[in-house]
Each structure stands twice: as C-alpha cells, then as structure tokens.
Amino acid sequence: MKKKLRLLVQQALESAITAGHFQPVDPLPSIVLETPKIAAHGDFSTSIAMAVAASQKRVPREVAAIIMDHIEDSGRMLSKMDVAGPGFINFFIARDRWYEILKTVHDEDKAYGTSQIGHGKHVQIEFVSANPTGPLHVGHGRCAAVGETLAAILKSAGYEVEKEYYVNDSGRQIRTLGESVFIRYQQLLGKNINIPEDGYQGGYIKDLARILIDQEGERLLDMSEEEAITLCAGFAAGKILEEIRQDLEAFGVSFGRWFSEQHLYDSGAVGDVIQDFKSRDIVYEHDGALWFRAKDFRDEKDRVVVRSNGLTTYFASDIAYHKDKLERKFDRIIDIWGADHHGYVSRVSASIEALGYSKDRFRVLLVQLVNLLRDGKPVAMSTRAGEFVTLKEVVDEVGLDAARFLFLLRHYESPLDFDLEVAKRESNDNPVYYVQYVHARISNILKKAEERGYKDIYWDKDFPGLINLPEEIQLIKLMARYPEIVEQSALLMEPHHIPFYLKELAGTFHAYYHDRNKHKVVSDDAKLSAARLYLVSAIRIIIRNGLTLMGVSAPERM
RNA sequence: GCGCCUGUAGCUCAGCUGGACAGAGCAACGGACUUCUAAUCCGUAGGUCGCAGGUUCGAAUCCUGCCAGGCGUACCA
Incomplete structure (x- = not known):
C-alpha cells in the first residue's frame, strides 16, 4: 500500500518536472511517507514539497499543490488528498482498499511480513562467543536473544544468514x-x-x-x-x-558453526597473518614485542600482537578470525559483543582495513549490560568470586518466553533492568503475557466458532460491508504496517521494534475484544460472524509471526 | 585526561534515520466480569525532552560546549 503510494508520488514529481512546472532536481529526493499520529492528517503524509521548495525558490504549499495535481491515481487508491500545515500532503486511502490487506495476511499466512529487501545478500552474525571458562550469565542471554532474533529478522527480510559462535579455546x-x-x-x-x-x-x-x-x-x-x-x-x-551449548539450545538459540580459536593456530592462520603484516610493514618491533600499526588505520594507538615473551595476544587470533570470515565471501559480517568490549571495536576495524577489506562490511553491535533485579533491588553478583546468576537459572525461574521477550523489548544500546519478579508476574506490566494472551484469546474464539458450526475461515465479497466499524478499520491499518516494521528492524538491525509493535497490536485488539456487546465475533448472524472470524484470525497470524521471529511461543490457551 | 553508550511523565522505556499540538506500560486516583478467557478494558492526572548555544521553513532527533551516570582506555581475555 505504502509502496504503491510512494510510486505515485514519485511519478507525480517526475511528470511535474517534465511538464515544466519545476526546475529539474538532481538527484531526485527520496519520497518519505509517514503514518501521521493524528487521524485528521490522513493515512500517509509526505513532506516532499518542503524538501523540494527550497531548490525551486517556491512556497512549499504551492509546490505541494502542483505535485498533487500530477498524481494519477488510476487504481483509485485514494479517497482524498490535502495540503496541510506548512506544506504536508496528506493522503487518505479509500476504505475499500484496506480489505486487500486482510486478504494478503491470510494468503501469505506464515510469509506475511517477509520481504526481499536483502536481495539474498550473505550476512554472517557472530554472537555470544563466551569463553568456555564458566557458565553463561544473563548478559550473554541478552546477546543470545538479540543475535538469534536479528538473524531471524534478516532472514525473513530476504538475507542469507549464517550464525556462528567463536570459541576461545586457546590461550x-x-x-x-x-x-x-x-x-x-x-x-x-x-x-x-x-x-x-x-x-x-x-x-x-x-x-x-x-x-x-x-x-x-x-x-x-x-x-x-x-x-x-x-x-x-x-x-x-x-x-x-557442552553446557553452554545445552543452555543456549534450551533458550532456543542455535548456531550453524562453532569456530575454534585453536584451529586458527593449528592451521597456521595466525602465523600467516603475522607474516603477511610483517612483509607489508604493517607491524613493527618495539620493546621486544610486535606491534600492529593500528594508528595508521584510525585506531587511537598501536596494538600488540606478539608479546615480548613470544606469546600471541587474543587480538592476533582475532585478526586471523576476521580474515577467515571475510574470505568466506560474506557481504557483511556482524559481531555482537557485550558493551564492555567496546574498546576493541576500533582495533578490529583497523585490522580489517589493514587486511585490505572495506570496514563497511564489518559491523559491531554493542549490547549494553543487564542489571538483574529482584523486586526492584539489585541482585549481588561478582564474577571474580564466581557468584553470579546464570542464564539457565533465570530461564528456569521466569521461563523462556518471558526472558526472550524482555531481553528484546529494549533497544540493545540501552542498559536493561531485568526484574525477576516482574518477569514472572502475570499481569499488564509483563508484556509477554499481554501479547500471548491475544493469541490465546483468538484461538479460543476460533474454537468456540467451530463448536457452533463456523468451521472454515474464508473471504467473501460482502465482508467489506460487515467489517466497517472504525475500530475494525483501525485494526486493519495496524496490520498493514507489520511488514514495514520487520523491514525497518532488518535495515536498522534493531529487533526491539517487533515487540513494541506487537504490544500495540495486542492493545488495540484487547480494546476491540472487550467491547463484546458491540462486536462479539461469534454470534447468530452467520455472515457477520464469518467476517469477524476472518478479521481476528488475521490478527492471530501476525501475532504468531511476530512472536516466532522473537523465539517466543504463541500459546493456544493460557 | 581521552573514547563509546545513555540522559524524554514519579518508575521502566518508545519516538518511524529532521516534521504538524511529545507517546506507551507501570505506579496514583475513579470505574467495568450472568457474555468468545478480567493474564483484560474504560476514564482522570502527570513532561522547561539533562543545561546552553547553533544549523533551517521546522530540532527530543543534526552540530558545538558544558553537566550527570555507566562502560572502556594492558605486552588480560
């Protein structure tokens, strides 16, 4: 819907230029369509007129009017267009067109929300990669949830994704x-x-x-x-x-490959990289150690790769590891690290440039730390003394679904307060259940419907006349946004948009559901019931798809 | 000292990569279950978007300088 509209606007702009109303604009600005917060501002709006106005030395509203005149809505998608405020063009989608969304959701079912924006590009995500010197803690859990979900999101956006765990089994x-x-x-x-x-x-x-x-x-x-x-x-x-592997598996996280650091030494890869750097004068000796000229590649200081005692540093094998990854022809490699490793980013980037690769192919996501709380009070932890709460303990206590959802609810760049008591609570302040409840409720409605003889979920051309309450249209509009949300999450590599969206959809549905006198789904009116069943089962599909991306279950009953 | 991240309602956080009067949940207060699950819903109240400048038609969002918190800054991993 949005894409079609964007095309219309773009064509309008082009034809206005061809018709001589505007000076040629080069390059043509990209058309940004927003979904306004206020209904009076339409279903979509664009500020393109303001962007173009400056170069035309024209008033934005005038520019907007000209663009509007050139929009050829041959498919009759729009019911109304407005110029508003300083020069926004507001678009109102014809009501009939929204029902297409409903059909799309049903037709695509599990595939609703997937796209091809990745164009099959190969992406590799390396995450967790905790040293096998102790069990995983909550911080690793957050990284695991972010990595696994990001992989799922990218995959559904049309990327080829490989997940990898780097095992520091050496040193x-x-x-x-x-x-x-x-x-x-x-x-x-x-x-x-x-x-x-x-x-x-x-x-x-x-x-x-x-x-x-x-x-x-x-x-x-x-x-x-x-x-x-x-x-x-x-x-x-x-x-x-082996325990790490089991804990991750129990948390719904798996890897296509477990890459051994020791292997890099055994195969001679580390030695080869050092030799290569030596021959190209990218390393030098100083105080008996071998230093990498990181400063030449925008790091703040040079870094040691071989210590004066002859032992290589962790960094040395890291260079070899990233070289190996880049040689595997990934279009992009993503490392997900705990934020406490951020001092490492610039030196690894530097080494990638030194290897002759563009650092644009490399991206690090730094996941901020998790503060574990119980009833608002911090849970004392000390890694040194070996007193810490493990991921397994947390998952055992609060459940996989709650843990996954809460880890993903926050932007990975902001620190997370994880309260064990809140995670267990079965109420509104625990969004997992709030969202899952929608799935369970709708499942139950469908069950009830079946008992009363409404066996099939189907589309009928009369439905538009039956599903026409404002709150029903609102639900459909919200459903229309889901694919965008997934795409955006993929492009920005930010999983948290998914749970936020699901919360919103869940809230809108709960409100709709609750006013059951006004719109009970299953009633004596067979046609109306069928129409509403079609509506709510579409919601169920999206809730299930979103939760699946997050690795959270979608229960039939609760 | 330097670098990275963060600063938005009492609390926890969104804010669509610059847009139209700043949003949600929780907590507070007041309401709603003989109905397809109340793990729910409706309403009220609550904000100088850390501070000060700048960029422009327009800034929570971009730039600069401060302030506060977290993390990092090894010939450790």
Missing part, C-alpha cells in the same frame, strides 16, 4: 582454567594447596574436578604438572562448552 584463560581445576582436583584428593587469586573460584570448578576424579582417578597426580594442567584444561573447556 592463557584456558590454561588458568586448567590450573584452577587441577588445584581443586588435588585439594579433593587431600593436598593442601590454595587456589590463586586470579584463578577461577566458582563452585562449578570443584564439580568439574569431582567428575575428573570419577573418570580418571588419581592418575593425574603422577603426571608432570604441565601435562596434568593441559589435560584438565581440555577436559574442563570441553565440558563447559
């Missing part, structure tokens, strides 16, 4: 993990040693040590310390990664 932290487990292992076998301050303190370390004793007995005590630690590290990382 010092893994060694520290091995050390911590080995110490617990020795303690459990009666040795009197303490865990160092920089070791991992969490209770899960002890659990791992216990399992290790069950599996391996005391034989690690006979090994060299180096051997034992390596064994502990490999064992623990593998075990933890």
Whole structure:
C-alpha cells in the first residue's frame, strides 16, 4: 500500500518536472511517507514539497499543490488528498482498499511480513562467543536473544544468514582454567594447596574436578604438572562448552558453526597473518614485542600482537578470525559483543582495513549490560568470586518466553533492568503475557466458532460491508504496517521494534475484544460472524509471526 | 585526561534515520466480569525532552560546549 503510494508520488514529481512546472532536481529526493499520529492528517503524509521548495525558490504549499495535481491515481487508491500545515500532503486511502490487506495476511499466512529487501545478500552474525571458562550469565542471554532474533529478522527480510559462535579455546584463560581445576582436583584428593587469586573460584570448578576424579582417578597426580594442567584444561573447556551449548539450545538459540580459536593456530592462520603484516610493514618491533600499526588505520594507538615473551595476544587470533570470515565471501559480517568490549571495536576495524577489506562490511553491535533485579533491588553478583546468576537459572525461574521477550523489548544500546519478579508476574506490566494472551484469546474464539458450526475461515465479497466499524478499520491499518516494521528492524538491525509493535497490536485488539456487546465475533448472524472470524484470525497470524521471529511461543490457551 | 553508550511523565522505556499540538506500560486516583478467557478494558492526572548555544521553513532527533551516570582506555581475555 505504502509502496504503491510512494510510486505515485514519485511519478507525480517526475511528470511535474517534465511538464515544466519545476526546475529539474538532481538527484531526485527520496519520497518519505509517514503514518501521521493524528487521524485528521490522513493515512500517509509526505513532506516532499518542503524538501523540494527550497531548490525551486517556491512556497512549499504551492509546490505541494502542483505535485498533487500530477498524481494519477488510476487504481483509485485514494479517497482524498490535502495540503496541510506548512506544506504536508496528506493522503487518505479509500476504505475499500484496506480489505486487500486482510486478504494478503491470510494468503501469505506464515510469509506475511517477509520481504526481499536483502536481495539474498550473505550476512554472517557472530554472537555470544563466551569463553568456555564458566557458565553463561544473563548478559550473554541478552546477546543470545538479540543475535538469534536479528538473524531471524534478516532472514525473513530476504538475507542469507549464517550464525556462528567463536570459541576461545586457546590461550592463557584456558590454561588458568586448567590450573584452577587441577588445584581443586588435588585439594579433593587431600593436598593442601590454595587456589590463586586470579584463578577461577566458582563452585562449578570443584564439580568439574569431582567428575575428573570419577573418570580418571588419581592418575593425574603422577603426571608432570604441565601435562596434568593441559589435560584438565581440555577436559574442563570441553565440558563447559557442552553446557553452554545445552543452555543456549534450551533458550532456543542455535548456531550453524562453532569456530575454534585453536584451529586458527593449528592451521597456521595466525602465523600467516603475522607474516603477511610483517612483509607489508604493517607491524613493527618495539620493546621486544610486535606491534600492529593500528594508528595508521584510525585506531587511537598501536596494538600488540606478539608479546615480548613470544606469546600471541587474543587480538592476533582475532585478526586471523576476521580474515577467515571475510574470505568466506560474506557481504557483511556482524559481531555482537557485550558493551564492555567496546574498546576493541576500533582495533578490529583497523585490522580489517589493514587486511585490505572495506570496514563497511564489518559491523559491531554493542549490547549494553543487564542489571538483574529482584523486586526492584539489585541482585549481588561478582564474577571474580564466581557468584553470579546464570542464564539457565533465570530461564528456569521466569521461563523462556518471558526472558526472550524482555531481553528484546529494549533497544540493545540501552542498559536493561531485568526484574525477576516482574518477569514472572502475570499481569499488564509483563508484556509477554499481554501479547500471548491475544493469541490465546483468538484461538479460543476460533474454537468456540467451530463448536457452533463456523468451521472454515474464508473471504467473501460482502465482508467489506460487515467489517466497517472504525475500530475494525483501525485494526486493519495496524496490520498493514507489520511488514514495514520487520523491514525497518532488518535495515536498522534493531529487533526491539517487533515487540513494541506487537504490544500495540495486542492493545488495540484487547480494546476491540472487550467491547463484546458491540462486536462479539461469534454470534447468530452467520455472515457477520464469518467476517469477524476472518478479521481476528488475521490478527492471530501476525501475532504468531511476530512472536516466532522473537523465539517466543504463541500459546493456544493460557 | 581521552573514547563509546545513555540522559524524554514519579518508575521502566518508545519516538518511524529532521516534521504538524511529545507517546506507551507501570505506579496514583475513579470505574467495568450472568457474555468468545478480567493474564483484560474504560476514564482522570502527570513532561522547561539533562543545561546552553547553533544549523533551517521546522530540532527530543543534526552540530558545538558544558553537566550527570555507566562502560572502556594492558605486552588480560
């Protein structure tokens, strides 16, 4: 609807220029159509006249009038056009045309809301990528929800999407993990040693040590310390990664590929990148370390890739990793990181440019932190001491649907207060149920209808005369906007528009539903009932589609 | 010090990439269940959009400078 109108306006502008009413405008400004907040301003409006007026040295209202005169509404889409305010053109869509939306929703069903704006471009999203040194916490949960949903949104907008988890299974932290487990292992076998301050303190370390004793007995005590630690590290990382995988799966999050950092070392990829940089003088030696000339690529300072002790930094393998991703011919790679990693963005961008790729192909979304609350009071957490609430615990307590919905409700760039008690509440301040309830209610109506003999949902040419209450038209207009919302979410890479839209649609439906004396869906009037069933089942389709994008269930009853 | 993010109603947040009088939920107050589910609805009240300039027909939105909060700023990951 909107697209058709945009085309009309564009053609009007062009023909006004050809007719000599306007000086040629180059380039032709893009036509922006808005949905005004006030009904009196029409269904759509454009400020194009104001944008054009300046270059024409004409009054905006006059420009608007000329454009309006050149609109050829051969399909009779419009019932009225206005010039209003400083020069807006307001468009009123003919009422009959809205019913097409209803049919479209039913015809497209699960595909309603999908589009091809992605043109099949390949996008890769890497998210969560938590180190396998401990369980996932709520912050990872938010990243997981954002990543998974963004992937779904992009996919439905016509992109080819691949999801990936980068496993940091190499380096010092893994060694520290091995050390911590080995110490617990020795303690459990009666040795009197303490865990160092920089070791991992969490209770899960002890659990791992216990399992290790069950599996391996005391034989690690006979090994060299180096051997034992390596064994502990490999064992623990593998075990933890498996739990991470399970927790994510339980949260409805999956990955097409789990990419091992260690693999980059084993294959020589890290060494190759360093060699390449050396030969191109993109790195230099200083104080015994090897520095990447990040400053030459707009980072604020140069960065170390090989330390003076000969060990590579995390950054070194990160360069190799991003090189690998870019070589896989993705049109765009998206990294979703916790906001505490933002210091890293400019150096990774710098390395991408140094590799000879445009940094436009690379985008980082920084997801702000989650403050976990219970009844408005912060839940004390300390990662150091290993006291934190895990994602699994939160999902177990509040449920997958509530957690997913609340993680997605906020723009990812703003910090999120996640209140466990609110998440569990079954009332209006918990929007999950508010939206799901619509689906359950409509499902129930359909069930009731079936019991009373209204078996099929179908379209009839008489329906327009039957579905014509202002609140019904309003519902249809809202339904018409859904595809736009999904497209916009895809273009801006902002999932939160989906839940906001669903809340609005849900609210409008609840109000409609509630006035059941005025418009009961299932009544003795067979034709009217059929018409309204067609209407409400369309709403149900959209609610279900939106919730599905978010990874939230659409229950038949509640 | 520098960098990134945030600052909108008492609270939690939207605000369509510059538009027409600033929106929603919660909390507060007052109402609505013999009906297809009250996990709902209706109404009232509530804002110098952090502050000060600037850009223009027009700014919560863009620019500059302040103020406040969070995070970052390692030869850590």
